[in-house]
Structure formats: C-alpha cells, structure tokens
Amino acid sequence: MCGAGGGCGGGALDDGDDDGLDPLERGLDPELAGLLAAAGLDxxxxxxxxxxAVEEDLDQGADVTTVATVPEDARATGDFTAREAGVVAGLRVAEAVLSVVCGAGFAVERHVADGESVAAGQRLLTVTARTRDLLTAERSALNLLCRLSGIATATNRWVLAIEGTRAQVRDTRKTTPGLRALEKYAVRCGGGVNYRMSLSDAALVKDNHVIAAGGVAQAFALVRAKFPDVPVEVEVDTLHQVREALAAGADLILLDNFTPDATAEAVAVVAGRALLESSGRLTLATARAYAETGVNFLSVGALTHSAPILDIGLDLRAGAPEAQREA
Incomplete structure (x- = not known):
C-alpha cells in the first residue's frame, strides 16, 4: 500500500521484475533516504x-533454506509485529535492509513511527515483496530493529523514572562499534539526550587525564588553551575537586560515584555556576533520588551497552502458494 499512512520502496510496487543488481550494489530508495536524513541519520x-548486515548473513553465498523451499516467483506480505510492549526505534533502518535486498519490487505500509510506545501484538510495518527477498532480509532487519527498539525502551524507562525533575537522561560513548549513530538515535527516540558523538566534539577530562596533567586545574587549563572553542567537562571524585573544577572555569562537572547526599552538597557548592552530571552508582531504583538533588544530567552508559532487545518478529500472512505467486 502506498500513499497515506504508507510508503513504497523504490517507488510504486512494480511487477516484481528483478533489477539485476546484487543486493550489495543497490542503493536506498530515494524517499527512504530522505526520511532517514529527516530523522538525523546519514x-x-x-x-x-x-x-x-546482508553481506555478513549471506557470506558470499545464498540463503540456501529459502532458495530450496520457496518458489522464485512467489510473493508474500509480512507484518513486523511487537512481541512485547516498548518504544520502537529503527523502523526506517529495517526498511533500508529491505531496500537493498528487495530492490524496486517491494512496498511498505507504516503503522507507527519511531519513538512511539507500542503494545504486544501491535503491527509496526507491513511489507509486500518477493518471498525469497523477505526471508533473506528478515534477520538482518530484525537484528537492527530489535536492538534499537530495546535501547529506546530502556531509555524511556529512565526518562519516566525522573519525570517532573529538571534532570535529563544522557548517553555515553559506550556504544557498539560501528553503530554509534544508530544507537544514539535510539536514545533520542526514547526521550534521552545525546552527549559526545565522538572524541572531537567535546572534551571530557577524566581521572587519567588529571593524573597525566598533574591536577584538575592543570588538565582543564591545558585543554582550554589547546581547544578554546570546545566545551570542557571535568570528572571529579570529591567535593574538593568540584571546587577546583569550578574555579578553573569548567562548563560541566561530572560527579563520579557520588552518593545522593554528596550530590546535593555539590549542587549547593556550584549554585548554578556550571552544569552538573551524575555518573556511576546509578540504577533505575536510585535515579529519582539523584535527579531530585538538582543535577542537570544523569549519565547512563547502560542505555547502549546493556539494554536488552525489544522482541519483534516478522510473520508472513497465510495464503495459498499460488495466490502469492506473481501472475
């Protein structure tokens, strides 16, 4: 189905003729590329x-099970369906896998958008394509969709836990190599905010930098002198270091492994002269206690390094094989 509420891969659904391209040579459908860009993804x-993902799954061969069991001209409609409740993210990413595998011969009907809460049993995306293509793309598409939706769901739990405070849930660079942009996108879908997409967009002076430079103030001064336009955050372990970082002019101070009581003391010491971020010791059970101290951010590496997947599956709709074959 194309049009309102739906979208087409490669334009209108065609007669199923293959474009002759290997999946690893196909680009994305232009409309889909535009949707990804609008979402902040390259x-x-x-x-x-x-x-x-497709290359890894095929390993320069063929999907032997599918090729053996599914007629070449068979077509099918399948539903990507949530098996459990959560927040969805990565639907257009899953479509990208379909786009490179299915080529022009597929259409999608979009039922929900990234960032929406979904219930168990709810349809997310309906796809019509050659059956072989759908089954070949299935696992790669689901691996990405389940992973990103799991991150969005985990993030949303933290966001709800501190709702009503001024604190925001923020991610870290503890991401899967190669998937940082997608995983941080999933954090945004869950209501969190991103920090440091790379080592170059902001400075974070940690304990090893402090040791190497000879102190908190020295480390801050060296970074500020070398990169005057870059925001500088300083990680501290004690209230004494909080005062040092504040006196040095830190834009943001990261309170590492502070208790909620010590965090409240740090908030009082800083008195709004720098932004404060809590990190370490944080759990969903303690998140609100930290947020209510008045800190600006909770830094949660678990959003990306430990989030379980959201269980999503692809179910082909039942129908006589001859009815699913191309005319």
Missing part, C-alpha cells in the same frame, strides 16, 4: 550498515 551510513 543515509549513506545506514546504507553501508545494511549492506554490511
């Missing part, structure tokens, strides 16, 4: 990841 990066 379509080229997503396309490359889709190719990588």
């Amino acid at each position: 379509p080229v990066v997503v396309q490359d990841l889709a190719h990588l």
